[in-house]
Amino acid sequence: MxxxxxxxxxxxxxxEMDSSTxxxxxxxxxxxxxxxxLVARFGVDDGLEATDEAIAYAVAxxxxxxxxxxxxxxxxxxxxxxGSRLRRRSQRRELLVDQPASSSAPIDMDxxxxxxxxxxxxxxxxxxxxxxxxxxxxxxxxxxVPTTTVANHLNRGLARLRRILExx
Amino acid sequence: xxxxxxxxxxxxxxxHLDEEAARRRQAAPAREVGxxxxxSRRRTSGSGLSSKVLARAAVVALVIGLGVGLxxxxxxxxxxxxxxxxxxxTPVDAxxxxxxxxxxxxxxxxxxxxxxxWADTMAFSLSADTNARLYAVWQTAMAQCMRERGFPDHQxxxxxxxxxxxxRVNPLDRDYAEVMGYHExxxxxxxxxxxTDATYAALEGEDGCAEVAWDSTFGRLTYYFDxxxxxxxxxxxxxxxxxxxxxxxxxxxEWSTCMKANGRSGFDSPSDAVRMYADDxxxxxxxxxxxxxxxxxxLAVGYTQTQHEWEQTQLDAWQLTEQEAIGEAxxxxxxxxLELGAIESATYGSNPR
Numbered sequence: 001m002x003x004x005x006x007x008x009x010x011x012x013x014x015x016e017m018d019s020s021t022x023x024x025x026x027x028x029x030x031x032x033x034x035x036x037x038l039v040a041r042f043g044v045d046d047g048l049e050a051t052d053e054a055i056a057y058a059v060a061x062x063x064x065x066x067x068x069x070x071x072x073x074x075x076x077x078x079x080x081x082x083g084s085r086l087r088r089r090s091q092r093r094e095l096l097v098d099q100p101a102s103s104s105a106p107i108d109m110d111x112x113x114x115x116x117x118x119x120x121x122x123x124x125x126x127x128x129x130x131x132x133x134x135x136x137x138x139x140x141x142x143x144x145v146p147t148t149t150v151a152n153h154l155n156r157g158l159a160r161l162r163r164i165l166e167x168x
Numbered sequence: 169x170x171x172x173x174x175x176x177x178x179x180x181x182x183x184h185l186d187e188e189a190a191r192r193r194q195a196a197p198a199r200e201v202g203x204x205x206x207x208s209r210r211r212t213s214g215s216g217l218s219s220k221v222l223a224r225a226a227v228v229a230l231v232i233g234l235g236v237g238l239x240x241x242x243x244x245x246x247x248x249x250x251x252x253x254x255x256x257x258t259p260v261d262a263x264x265x266x267x268x269x270x271x272x273x274x275x276x277x278x279x280x281x282x283x284x285x286w287a288d289t290m291a292f293s294l295s296a297d298t299n300a301r302l303y304a305v306w307q308t309a310m311a312q313c314m315r316e317r318g319f320p321d322h323q324x325x326x327x328x329x330x331x332x333x334x335x336r337v338n339p340l341d342r343d344y345a346e347v348m349g350y351h352e353x354x355x356x357x358x359x360x361x362x363x364t365d366a367t368y369a370a371l372e373g374e375d376g377c378a379e380v381a382w383d384s385t386f387g388r389l390t391y392y393f394d395x396x397x398x399x400x401x402x403x404x405x406x407x408x409x410x411x412x413x414x415x416x417x418x419x420x421x422e423w424s425t426c427m428k429a430n431g432r433s434g435f436d437s438p439s440d441a442v443r444m445y446a447d448d449x450x451x452x453x454x455x456x457x458x459x460x461x462x463x464x465x466x467l468a469v470g471y472t473q474t475q476h477e478w479e480q481t482q483l484d485a486w487q488l489t490e491q492e493a494i495g496e497a498x499x500x501x502x503x504x505x506l507e508l509g510a511i512e513s514a515t516y517g518s519n520p521r
Contacts, residue, residue: 035189036182044188081404096181097188107184111177119440130175131182149412162174 023062027055030072030142033134037076037142040127041120042083043096050083073144114164122157125150130158268451270348272333272355279338280476286483287403288335292396292497294504296332301508303327305515306385312515313377317370323360330355339438339472345463349455350445385511392500399490399497406486407479411437419474426465432458438471 034054039047054075058065065071095112115123121143128134128142129150136147136154143150281289294302307324314322334355337344344353361367371377386393410416420437427435435441441462445455466472487494 036185039185039189044185044192048189048192077405077408078401081401097185105180105184108177108181111181115181117444119436120443126178127182127185130178131185133179133182158171158174165174 022066023059026062026066026071027058030058030075031055033128033138033142034072034075034079036128036132036134037124037139038079038083039096040115040124040131041080042086046083046086047096049086050079053082054079070141070144072141076142076144110165111161114161117164118157118160119153121145122153122160125153126157126161129154268347268351269354270330270344272330272336272353275333275336275344275353276338276341277336279340280473282339282472282475282479283407284335284404285338286407286479287400288332290399290403290494292399292494292501294396294501298505298508299332300327301512302385303331305508305512306381309381309384309515310371310377313380314367314370317377319367319370321361322367325357325359325361328355328357331357339466340463342460342463345459346456347451349451349459350442351451351455352446384515388507388511389504392497392504395493395497395500399493402486402490403483406482409482410475410478411439413478415474415478419469419471422469423462423465423471426468427461430461430465432461435462438462438466 031051035048035051038050038054041047042050057078058071058075065074068074095109096115097107097112115127118126124143125139128139129136136150139150140147143153287293304324304327307326311322311324330353334353337348337353369376411420416437423438424436427433432441435444441458445452445458
C-alpha cells in the first residue's frame with residue numbers, strides 16, 4: 001500500500017541531505033558494522049543497498065537520530081525495513097554471496113545454505129561474531145538487544161547450524 | 169563436525185562477504201562512503217548515463233513506485249554499458265510470471281490484524297483511493313513531460329490493483345493460503361514502456377521528467393509525508409519483538425510442536441516456514457500442504473490471535489505517546505486530500521483520466 005510513501009521518503013531523504021555536526025563521525029564508526037549486519041541479513045546485493053538507504057536516512061535525520069539512545073540499532077531497523085522490501089521485489093536468493101570474482105578460494109556453499117536457514121537475528125549474530133570477529137557488545141548495539149540476547153542467538157544459531165550441516 | 173571446523177568455515181565466509189562487498193562498492197562508486205554516497209544521489213550531471221543509472225538505482229526504484237525503477241534495476245543486471253539508443257532491459261510484464269496471481273479484493277480483511285497490516289489501518293494513513301489517485305497523477309505528469317520532450321509513445325505506468333492489499337494478507341486467510349501458500353500478494357506495476365539511453369536521459373537526467381513530475385505532484389505535499397513516514401516507522405517499531413517476547417516464544421513452541429505432530433519438523437516459528445518458501449519462484453504442492461498445516465496449527469494454538477493481542481497492546485501504548493502527532497497527521501491527510509483535486513486539475517486539464 002505504501003508504494004508512494006516509500007518513493008516519497010527516499011526522494012525527500014535525497015533532498016534533505018545536510019551534513020550536520022557529528023554525522024560524519026557516526027557514519028564512519030557505524031557503517032562497516034551496519035553493512036556487515038545487513039549483508040548477513042539480506043546477502044551482498046540487497047544488503048549493500050539497504051546500507052546505503054540506512055546511511056541516507058542517518059544523514060537526512062541526524063538531528064532526530066542523535067537524540068536516540070541507540071542510533072545504530074535504529075539504523076539497522078531502517079535498513080532491515082528497506083531490505084525486506086527489496087527482497088519482496090526480487091527473485092529468490094538462496095545465497096548470501098556468489099563466488100567472489102576476486103577470490104581464488106572456493107566459497108563454502110553448504111555453509112551458506114545452512115546460514116540462510118537460520119533465523120535472521122541468529123544469522124546476523126553468528127556472521128558478525130564468528131565471521132567478522134565483532135564483540136558481543138558491538139553486535140548488541142546493532143541489533144539493539146542486550147548482550148545476553150546476542151549470546152542466546154549465537155548459541156541457538158550455532159547449534160542449529162551444526163544440526164543442518166550434519167543432516168545435509 | 170567439531171567446533172573449530174565450523175568456526176573456521178564461518179571466518180572464511182566472513183572474508184568472502186567482505187571481499188565481495190568491497191568489489192561491488194568499487195564497481196558502483198556511488199555507494200562508496202556514507203555521506204558522500206548519499207550526496208552523490210543528488211548529482212545528476214554525471215559523465216555517463218550508465219553510472220547515473222547505477223548511482224540513482226536505489227532511489228529511482230522507489231521514486232517511480234516500482235515501474236521504471238524495476239526496469240532500471242533490470243538494466244543494471246543485464247548490461248551495465250548498453251549501446252546508445254539500443255533497447256535496454258525488458259518491460260516488466262515480459263518476464264515470466266514467477267508465481268500464481270491472486271485478486272487482492274478477495275482477501276479476508278476481517279481477520280485479526282497483525283504485522284505490516286497495522287500501518288494501513290491507522291487513521292493517518294492515506295486511503296487506497298487516494299494512493300491510486302496520487303500514483304496516477306504522478307505517472308500522467310511524467311508521461312506528459314516525456315511527450316513534450318520528444319517521446320510521444322511514453323505511457324503512464326498503471327497503479328497495480330493489488331497494491332492497496334499487499335500488506336493485508338493475513339496468516340489465517342485460508343482461501344489465500346490454498347492458492348498462494350507463503351508467497352506475497354503480487355502487486356508489481358506493469359510498465360508498458362521500453363527504455364533506451366535517450367529515454368533514460370530524458371527521464372532521469374538533470375531536470376528530467378522524473379524530477380519534474382515529482383515536483384508537480386508531490387512538491388507541495390511534503391508536509392504530510394514527512395510526518396506520515398515517521399509515524400509508520402513508529403508503528404513498525406512498536407510492534408517489533410513478538411517472536412522474542414514471552415508470549416510469542418510460548419505460542420511459537422506450541423505451534424512448532426503441532427507442526428511436528430503433523431509431519432512438519434524443523435520449524436521453530438511461522439516465520440521459519442515463510443523464509444523457507446516465500447521467495448521460491450514457484451508455489452509448490454509441498455508449500456501449500458505445509459501452509460495449510462501451519463494454518464490449522466495457528467488456529468489450534470491461537471498464534472495469530474496471540475500476536476494480534478500482543479501487538480495491539482504495544483500499539484495502544486505507542487499511540488498514547490504519539491496522540492498529538494497522530495492528530496496532526498490526520499489533519500494533514502485531510503488537507504492533502506483537499507489539495508489532490510487541484511493537482512489533478514492542473515495535470516489532467518481538460519483531459520480527465
